[in-house]
Amino acid sequence: MSLRPTVRPATPQLRRRILAWYQTNARNLPWRKTKNPYRILISEVMLQQTQVTRVLEKYHRFIRRFTSFEVLARASAAEVIRAWSGMGYNNRSVRLRELARIVRDRFNGRLPSRVDELLLLPGIGRYTAHAVACFAFGQRVPLADTNIARVLARLFPGEGPDPWSIADRILPRRHVYEWNQALMELGATICTAARPKCTSCPVVRMCPSAFSIAARKATLHKKERGRNGIPNRIYRGRIIELLRKSNSRGRGLMDIGRGVKPNFSAADHKWLVTLLAGLERDGLIQSRNRGNSVVLRLAS
DNA sequence: AACTCGTGGTT
DNA sequence: TAACCAAGAGT
Numbered sequence: 001m002s003l004r005p006t007v008r009p010a011t012p013q014l015r016r017r018i019l020a021w022y023q024t025n026a027r028n029l030p031w032r033k034t035k036n037p038y039r040i041l042i043s044e045v046m047l048q049q050t051q052v053t054r055v056l057e058k059y060h061r062f063i064r065r066f067t068s069f070e071v072l073a074r075a076s077a078a079e080v081i082r083a084w085s086g087m088g089y090n091n092r093s094v095r096l097r098e099l100a101r102i103v104r105d106r107f108n109g110r111l112p113s114r115v116d117e118l119l120l121l122p123g124i125g126r127y128t129a130h131a132v133a134c135f136a137f138g139q140r141v142p143l144a145d146t147n148i149a150r151v152l153a154r155l156f157p158g159e160g161p162d163p164w165s166i167a168d169r170i171l172p173r174r175h176v177y178e179w180n181q182a183l184m185e186l187g188a189t190i191c192t193a194a195r196p197k198c199t200s201c202p203v204v205r206m207c208p209s210a211f212s213i214a215a216r217k218a219t220l221h222k223k224e225r226g227r228n229g230i231p232n233r234i235y236r237g238r239i240i241e242l243l244r245k246s247n248s249r250g251r252g253l254m255d256i257g258r259g260v261k262p263n264f265s266a267a268d269h270k271w272l273v274t275l276l277a278g279l280e281r282d283g284l285i286q287s288r289n290r291g292n293s294v295v296l297r298l299a300s
Numbered sequence: 301a302a303c304t305c306g307t308g309g310t311t
Numbered sequence: 312t313a314a315c316c317a318a319g320a321g322t
Binding site for chain 2: 278
Protein backbone atom coordinates (compact mmCIF):
# COMPACT_ATOMS: atom_id res chain seq x y z
CA MET A 1 0.00 0.00 0.00
CA SER A 2 1.26 3.39 -0.91
CA LEU A 3 1.32 6.03 1.74
CA ARG A 4 -0.55 8.46 -0.42
CA PRO A 5 -3.14 8.25 -3.15
CA THR A 6 -1.80 7.32 -6.54
CA VAL A 7 -3.19 10.50 -8.05
CA ARG A 8 -2.12 13.31 -5.86
CA PRO A 9 -4.53 16.22 -5.93
CA ALA A 10 -3.07 19.32 -7.43
CA THR A 11 -4.49 21.38 -4.62
CA PRO A 12 -1.24 22.22 -2.80
CA GLN A 13 0.23 23.79 -5.90
CA LEU A 14 -3.11 25.33 -6.76
CA ARG A 15 -3.29 26.99 -3.36
CA ARG A 16 0.24 28.29 -3.53
CA ARG A 17 -0.16 29.84 -6.92
CA ILE A 18 -3.51 31.44 -6.23
CA LEU A 19 -2.40 32.81 -2.86
CA ALA A 20 0.81 34.17 -4.36
CA TRP A 21 -1.13 35.77 -7.18
CA TYR A 22 -3.53 37.38 -4.73
CA GLN A 23 -0.68 38.87 -2.73
CA THR A 24 0.34 41.07 -5.63
CA ASN A 25 -2.94 41.48 -7.48
CA ALA A 26 -5.54 42.11 -4.80
CA ARG A 27 -7.60 45.21 -5.35
CA ASN A 28 -7.51 47.75 -2.58
CA LEU A 29 -11.05 47.41 -1.25
CA PRO A 30 -12.06 49.18 1.95
CA TRP A 31 -13.74 46.15 3.55
CA ARG A 32 -10.46 44.28 3.26
CA LYS A 33 -8.83 46.74 5.63
CA THR A 34 -11.12 46.13 8.60
CA LYS A 35 -12.35 43.25 10.70
CA ASN A 36 -15.10 45.25 12.32
CA PRO A 37 -18.08 42.86 12.18
CA TYR A 38 -20.52 45.69 11.51
CA ARG A 39 -18.59 47.03 8.55
CA ILE A 40 -17.89 43.58 7.17
CA LEU A 41 -21.57 42.73 7.39
CA ILE A 42 -22.67 45.93 5.69
CA SER A 43 -20.23 45.35 2.85
CA GLU A 44 -21.27 41.74 2.38
CA VAL A 45 -24.97 42.54 2.27
CA MET A 46 -24.31 45.39 -0.16
CA LEU A 47 -22.29 43.03 -2.33
CA GLN A 48 -25.15 40.55 -2.70
CA GLN A 49 -25.84 40.49 -6.43
CA THR A 50 -24.24 43.89 -6.71
CA GLN A 51 -21.03 44.92 -8.43
CA VAL A 52 -18.03 46.08 -6.43
CA THR A 53 -17.89 49.39 -8.27
CA ARG A 54 -21.44 50.19 -7.27
CA VAL A 55 -20.87 49.27 -3.64
CA LEU A 56 -17.74 51.38 -3.47
CA GLU A 57 -19.81 54.47 -4.19
CA LYS A 58 -22.24 53.88 -1.33
CA TYR A 59 -20.31 51.99 1.32
CA HIS A 60 -18.40 54.88 2.86
CA ARG A 61 -21.36 57.19 3.09
CA PHE A 62 -23.51 54.47 4.62
CA ILE A 63 -21.14 53.46 7.41
CA ARG A 64 -20.34 57.10 8.12
CA ARG A 65 -24.02 57.84 8.56
CA PHE A 66 -24.83 54.60 10.38
CA THR A 67 -21.68 53.93 12.35
CA SER A 68 -22.80 50.88 14.31
CA PHE A 69 -25.58 48.40 14.87
CA GLU A 70 -26.83 50.69 17.62
CA VAL A 71 -27.11 53.69 15.30
CA LEU A 72 -28.65 51.67 12.51
CA ALA A 73 -31.18 50.17 14.90
CA ARG A 74 -32.22 53.63 16.03
CA ALA A 75 -32.75 54.96 12.51
CA SER A 76 -36.13 54.92 10.82
CA ALA A 77 -36.75 52.56 7.95
CA ALA A 78 -37.22 55.56 5.67
CA GLU A 79 -33.77 56.90 6.53
CA VAL A 80 -32.14 53.57 5.77
CA ILE A 81 -34.11 53.12 2.55
CA ARG A 82 -32.99 56.56 1.41
CA ALA A 83 -29.38 55.79 2.23
CA TRP A 84 -29.79 52.66 0.12
CA SER A 85 -30.58 54.69 -2.99
CA GLY A 86 -28.86 53.37 -6.08
CA MET A 87 -28.06 49.98 -4.55
CA GLY A 88 -31.07 48.03 -5.76
CA TYR A 89 -32.92 45.21 -3.98
CA ASN A 90 -34.34 47.63 -1.43
CA ASN A 91 -35.58 44.79 0.76
CA ARG A 92 -32.00 44.39 1.85
CA SER A 93 -32.04 47.75 3.59
CA VAL A 94 -35.16 46.87 5.55
CA ARG A 95 -33.71 43.54 6.61
CA LEU A 96 -30.44 45.18 7.55
CA ARG A 97 -32.25 47.49 9.92
CA GLU A 98 -34.23 44.59 11.37
CA LEU A 99 -30.99 42.73 11.87
CA ALA A 100 -29.48 45.70 13.69
CA ARG A 101 -32.45 45.82 16.06
CA ILE A 102 -32.15 42.11 16.77
CA VAL A 103 -28.44 42.48 17.47
CA ARG A 104 -29.15 45.37 19.78
CA ASP A 105 -32.08 43.76 21.60
CA ARG A 106 -31.00 40.16 21.81
CA PHE A 107 -27.23 40.04 21.40
CA ASN A 108 -26.16 42.98 23.51
CA GLY A 109 -25.11 44.92 20.43
CA ARG A 110 -22.62 42.32 19.27
CA LEU A 111 -22.99 40.33 16.07
CA PRO A 112 -22.97 36.56 16.67
CA SER A 113 -19.90 34.86 15.27
CA ARG A 114 -21.14 31.33 14.67
CA VAL A 115 -22.46 30.41 11.23
CA ASP A 116 -25.57 28.73 12.62
CA GLU A 117 -26.44 31.86 14.61
CA LEU A 118 -25.76 34.20 11.71
CA LEU A 119 -28.04 32.14 9.47
CA LEU A 120 -30.98 32.94 11.71
CA LEU A 121 -30.66 36.68 11.09
CA PRO A 122 -32.74 38.36 8.36
CA GLY A 123 -30.96 38.87 5.05
CA ILE A 124 -28.14 36.49 5.94
CA GLY A 125 -27.94 33.31 3.93
CA ARG A 126 -25.25 30.73 3.45
CA TYR A 127 -22.83 32.94 1.57
CA THR A 128 -23.05 35.94 3.89
CA ALA A 129 -22.91 33.82 7.04
CA HIS A 130 -19.71 32.15 5.91
CA ALA A 131 -18.23 35.39 4.61
CA VAL A 132 -18.80 37.17 7.93
CA ALA A 133 -17.55 34.18 9.93
CA CYS A 134 -14.36 34.19 7.89
CA PHE A 135 -13.68 37.85 7.17
CA ALA A 136 -14.80 39.32 10.48
CA PHE A 137 -14.18 36.49 12.92
CA GLY A 138 -11.29 34.68 11.26
CA GLN A 139 -12.96 31.30 11.13
CA ARG A 140 -11.84 28.52 8.84
CA VAL A 141 -14.94 28.04 6.70
CA PRO A 142 -15.34 27.49 2.95
CA LEU A 143 -16.97 30.08 0.76
CA ALA A 144 -18.87 29.89 -2.51
CA ASP A 145 -20.40 32.78 -4.39
CA THR A 146 -21.04 33.20 -8.09
CA ASN A 147 -17.37 34.01 -8.73
CA ILE A 148 -16.04 31.03 -6.81
CA ALA A 149 -18.64 28.74 -8.32
CA ARG A 150 -17.47 29.70 -11.79
CA VAL A 151 -13.78 29.31 -10.96
CA LEU A 152 -14.26 25.90 -9.38
CA ALA A 153 -16.53 24.67 -12.15
CA ARG A 154 -13.76 25.45 -14.63
CA LEU A 155 -10.93 24.06 -12.54
CA PHE A 156 -12.80 20.93 -11.49
CA PRO A 157 -15.26 20.02 -14.23
CA GLY A 158 -17.09 16.83 -13.51
CA GLU A 159 -16.95 17.09 -9.75
CA GLY A 160 -20.62 17.75 -9.54
CA PRO A 161 -22.63 20.95 -9.55
CA ASP A 162 -22.13 21.85 -5.89
CA PRO A 163 -19.37 24.45 -5.52
CA TRP A 164 -19.56 24.25 -1.72
CA SER A 165 -18.33 20.67 -1.59
CA ILE A 166 -15.34 21.52 -3.79
CA ALA A 167 -14.60 24.68 -1.81
CA ASP A 168 -14.68 22.61 1.36
CA ARG A 169 -12.42 19.91 -0.06
CA ILE A 170 -9.67 22.25 -1.23
CA LEU A 171 -9.86 24.65 1.71
CA PRO A 172 -6.34 25.21 3.09
CA ARG A 173 -5.51 24.99 6.80
CA ARG A 174 -4.01 28.44 7.02
CA HIS A 175 -4.51 31.79 5.33
CA VAL A 176 -8.20 31.04 4.89
CA TYR A 177 -9.13 34.72 4.79
CA GLU A 178 -6.71 35.32 1.94
CA TRP A 179 -7.76 32.11 0.22
CA ASN A 180 -11.42 32.93 0.12
CA GLN A 181 -10.75 36.50 -0.96
CA ALA A 182 -8.35 35.24 -3.60
CA LEU A 183 -10.87 32.85 -5.15
CA MET A 184 -13.41 35.63 -5.46
CA GLU A 185 -10.78 38.03 -6.78
CA LEU A 186 -9.72 35.53 -9.40
CA GLY A 187 -13.30 35.05 -10.54
CA ALA A 188 -14.03 38.76 -10.57
CA THR A 189 -10.95 39.93 -12.45
CA ILE A 190 -9.48 36.99 -14.41
CA CYS A 191 -11.83 34.04 -14.57
CA THR A 192 -14.75 36.19 -15.65
CA ALA A 193 -17.98 34.94 -17.13
CA ALA A 194 -17.75 36.49 -20.57
CA ARG A 195 -14.08 36.74 -21.52
CA PRO A 196 -11.81 34.96 -19.08
CA LYS A 197 -8.26 36.29 -19.27
CA CYS A 198 -6.62 32.88 -19.32
CA THR A 199 -3.28 34.33 -20.40
CA SER A 200 -3.10 36.23 -17.10
CA CYS A 201 -4.32 33.37 -14.91
CA PRO A 202 -1.95 32.01 -12.26
CA VAL A 203 -3.34 28.49 -12.62
CA VAL A 204 -3.85 28.31 -16.37
CA ARG A 205 -1.59 25.26 -16.56
CA MET A 206 -3.79 23.30 -14.19
CA CYS A 207 -7.06 24.37 -15.70
CA PRO A 208 -8.89 21.86 -17.92
CA SER A 209 -11.06 24.67 -19.21
CA ALA A 210 -8.28 27.07 -20.18
CA PHE A 211 -8.92 28.85 -23.46
CA SER A 212 -12.16 26.94 -23.92
CA ILE A 213 -14.83 29.22 -22.69
CA ALA A 214 -17.59 26.84 -21.77
CA ALA A 215 -20.45 27.53 -24.09
CA ARG A 216 -22.76 29.52 -21.95
CA LYS A 217 -25.48 27.10 -21.15
CA ALA A 218 -28.56 28.70 -22.55
CA THR A 219 -29.89 30.39 -19.47
CA LEU A 220 -33.30 28.89 -19.38
CA HIS A 221 -34.46 30.83 -16.39
CA LYS A 222 -36.79 33.54 -15.31
CA LYS A 223 -39.93 34.63 -16.97
CA GLU A 224 -40.73 37.47 -14.61
CA ARG A 225 -43.74 38.66 -16.48
CA GLY A 226 -45.04 41.96 -15.21
CA ARG A 227 -46.76 44.73 -17.10
CA ASN A 228 -45.85 44.65 -20.79
CA GLY A 229 -43.26 42.01 -20.06
CA ILE A 230 -41.45 44.34 -17.69
CA PRO A 231 -40.88 42.76 -14.28
CA ASN A 232 -42.83 44.25 -11.41
CA ARG A 233 -39.68 44.96 -9.48
CA ILE A 234 -38.82 47.66 -11.99
CA TYR A 235 -42.00 49.49 -11.09
CA ARG A 236 -41.48 48.78 -7.42
CA GLY A 237 -38.11 50.44 -7.71
CA ARG A 238 -39.63 53.47 -9.42
CA ILE A 239 -42.20 53.88 -6.67
CA ILE A 240 -39.55 53.69 -3.97
CA GLU A 241 -37.40 56.15 -5.88
CA LEU A 242 -40.33 58.57 -6.14
CA LEU A 243 -40.95 58.35 -2.41
CA ARG A 244 -37.30 58.92 -1.65
CA LYS A 245 -37.63 62.35 -3.19
CA SER A 246 -41.03 63.43 -1.97
CA ASN A 247 -41.84 62.00 1.38
CA SER A 248 -45.58 61.81 0.96
CA ARG A 249 -48.00 61.96 -1.88
CA GLY A 250 -51.68 62.44 -1.35
CA ARG A 251 -52.97 61.87 -4.81
CA GLY A 252 -55.11 59.62 -6.86
CA LEU A 253 -53.84 56.24 -7.92
CA MET A 254 -53.94 57.58 -11.44
CA ASP A 255 -51.30 60.19 -10.66
CA ILE A 256 -49.09 57.71 -8.87
CA GLY A 257 -49.45 55.24 -11.70
CA ARG A 258 -48.51 57.83 -14.29
CA GLY A 259 -45.48 58.67 -12.20
CA VAL A 260 -44.01 55.23 -12.68
CA LYS A 261 -45.53 53.80 -15.83
CA PRO A 262 -45.98 55.43 -19.24
CA ASN A 263 -49.51 55.13 -20.62
CA PHE A 264 -50.85 54.16 -17.24
CA SER A 265 -54.57 53.55 -17.63
CA ALA A 266 -57.57 52.64 -15.51
CA ALA A 267 -56.99 49.03 -16.51
CA ASP A 268 -53.77 49.15 -14.53
CA HIS A 269 -55.42 50.15 -11.26
CA LYS A 270 -55.74 46.69 -9.83
CA TRP A 271 -52.20 45.87 -10.79
CA LEU A 272 -50.92 48.98 -9.04
CA VAL A 273 -52.88 48.25 -5.88
CA THR A 274 -51.33 44.80 -5.74
CA LEU A 275 -47.92 46.31 -6.30
CA LEU A 276 -48.40 48.74 -3.42
CA ALA A 277 -49.65 45.96 -1.15
CA GLY A 278 -46.47 44.04 -1.85
CA LEU A 279 -44.30 47.03 -0.98
CA GLU A 280 -46.23 47.53 2.23
CA ARG A 281 -45.97 43.87 3.15
CA ASP A 282 -42.21 44.07 2.65
CA GLY A 283 -41.96 46.97 5.06
CA LEU A 284 -40.86 49.42 2.41
CA ILE A 285 -43.86 51.76 2.37
CA GLN A 286 -46.97 52.70 4.28
CA SER A 287 -50.17 53.64 2.51
CA ARG A 288 -53.41 55.08 3.74
CA ASN A 289 -56.59 55.67 1.85
CA ARG A 290 -57.86 59.20 2.18
CA GLY A 291 -61.17 59.39 0.46
CA ASN A 292 -60.57 59.14 -3.22
CA SER A 293 -56.81 59.49 -2.96
CA VAL A 294 -53.93 57.59 -1.45
CA VAL A 295 -51.15 58.75 0.81
CA LEU A 296 -47.89 56.97 0.28
CA ARG A 297 -44.72 57.25 2.28
CA LEU A 298 -41.62 55.27 3.00
CA ALA A 299 -42.08 53.02 6.01
CA SER A 300 -41.11 54.39 9.39
C1' DA B 301 -37.88 24.33 -6.34
C1' DA B 302 -39.08 27.84 -9.30
C1' DC B 303 -39.93 32.47 -8.73
C1' DT B 304 -39.22 37.16 -7.03
C1' DC B 305 -36.61 40.97 -5.28
C1' DG B 306 -33.13 46.85 -8.31
C1' DT B 307 -30.13 49.09 -10.77
C1' DG B 308 -27.13 50.24 -14.21
C1' DG B 309 -23.21 48.99 -17.02
C1' DT B 310 -21.58 45.99 -20.90
C1' DT B 311 -22.07 43.63 -25.29
C1' DT C 312 -30.68 47.08 -28.89
C1' DA C 313 -32.25 43.32 -26.33
C1' DA C 314 -30.05 40.29 -23.45
C1' DC C 315 -26.86 39.40 -20.16
C1' DC C 316 -24.69 40.11 -15.91
C1' DA C 317 -23.40 41.36 -11.03
C1' DA C 318 -19.49 39.01 -3.43
C1' DG C 319 -27.63 36.03 -2.81
C1' DA C 320 -31.77 35.70 0.13
C1' DG C 321 -36.61 34.65 1.04
C1' DT C 322 -40.61 32.15 -0.02
